[in-house]
Amino acid sequence: MEKITINTSTHPYNIYTGENIRFNIKGFLPKEYSSILIISDETVSKLYLKDVKSNFSVNEQVFYSVIPSGESSKNINTYYQLQTEAINFGLDRQSLIIALGGGVIGDIAGFVASTYMRGIDYIQMPTTILAHDSSVGGKVAINHDLGKNMIGSFYPPVAVVYDIQTLKSLDEKEIRSGYAELIKEAFIADGDFLQVLLNTNLQAITTEQLEKHLQTGIKIKASIVENDEKETGIRKYLNFGHTLGHALEAEKGYGTLTHGEAVAIGTLFALRVSESFFSINLPYDAFYHWLRNNLYPLQLDNLNTDKIIKKMKSDKKTVNKKIQMVVLRKLADPTVVEINDHELTQLLDNFIRELVVS
Incomplete structure (x- = not known):
């Protein structure tokens, strides 16, 4: 113990x-x-x-x-x-x-x-x-x-x-859901842990692997919470992937996608936004293929961008109706940026088309 x-x-x-x-x-x-x-x-x-x-x-x-x-x-x-x-x-x-x-x-x-x-x-x-x-x-x-x-x-x-x-x-759907949050923690805090997870096959995971991964994730979360209990600063970074993820949950109806499945898609989007804002290359492709290989649902057919953006504006980080989104300046280096409606619409439209084509 x-x-x-x-x-x-x-x-x-x-x-x-x-x-x-x-x-x-x-x-x-x-x-x-x-x-x-x-x-x-x-x-x-x-x-x-x-x-x-x-x-x-x-x-x-x-x-x-x-x-x-x-x-x-x-x-x-x-x-x-x-x-x-x-x-x-x-x-x-x-x-x-x-x-x-x-x-x-x-x-x-x-x-x-x-x-x-x-x-x-x-x-x-x-x-x-x-x-x-x-x-x-x-x-x-x-x-x-x-x-x-x-x-x-x-x-x-x-x-x-x-x-x-x-x-x-737990069934496979719940395992996928949980690992989306673990990989989120790795993206914002620990590049080595991210590589471990990206090399993990969720359909053949051992109890020993699972316990080690959970303890690492809990320690990341605990460290952030201790330094920012009421989410006035760095605790906001734990919402990486959640701005779009929460909007997808609400738009599709709670329970249609699991929380983790929605966050996984939101994390992909946050990586694309990060690359756009800071002109950097992040492990988007490696993460996308890991999601595909582990059977995460990634299709966003018939999604109304305007409705999704409206839902994203309901996010608790929104200030004066401007979306504040957690992104990465580089791996394990998160920050928050403000995105206007025009930028967000373009980024989201491109992202949805990319998923449909892939």
Whole structure:
């Protein structure tokens, strides 16, 4: 087992990674709680809810709520339902919420915790590769029909318990989704790690490789979060690939593309924009072929550029209706540039045509 400590302005918390550590949750809790609410989804609850519940005795007040799987559940109606259930279960300010699942569960359960009785403790128990990113850093949110994660807050967990063994149940689509965030972290922070990932076949990945990749990604994320908890500076760089990625998710309908699949396309676009802005050559072709070889969906047929740009303007980094996009001056050297509508339309049209032809 490995432990990484993150120091925040609210409180420090530990990230634990290892195999089968879901059976030792009490050892990771900072204190005793009056009651516990486990929030999970229909897919994950069938696999791991019983394991998590086995940590607690019949005399302890342990409840659970299960919501439909997928990004489409991360909405105001589900949020209100979970708040209602927390009230009905009798949770108080000394209660704990456990977010058992992927990024959707971590985001919505964390947002419930941040607002229930003005804030109670929660721990993240990620069960996807993608959630290695979302579970670290304390950003919690729900979606609005007009944009992803538009309603939320910064609210760190009291612990992250990452049982690598739960990742063995992931299908290829979820593996692809998670690795899009890992490769994003490599692009903005670690060229050597990028080369390792570009030489990785996701259809033949070993547990040892996966654990090493996850720990490297978590350390990159942790380092950035510690230096910029509230996203006033360098934490914005973690949105590399997300400006277009979030817009694609919203335009196509949440759940049509996974978050990671959309971010992968957004990362390709961000590389093209970087090359255009700084007259440089980045490993666009190597990344494109890696995506193709690992079966990422890359076609953007029948996409309306004007609608996509409108969605991109809903991005949280937009200032005065001007899109602020994370790009690379060179590998592992990110910055933010402002792009006007004319430039963006040309770049996006060219990018879409390029994907259709390829």
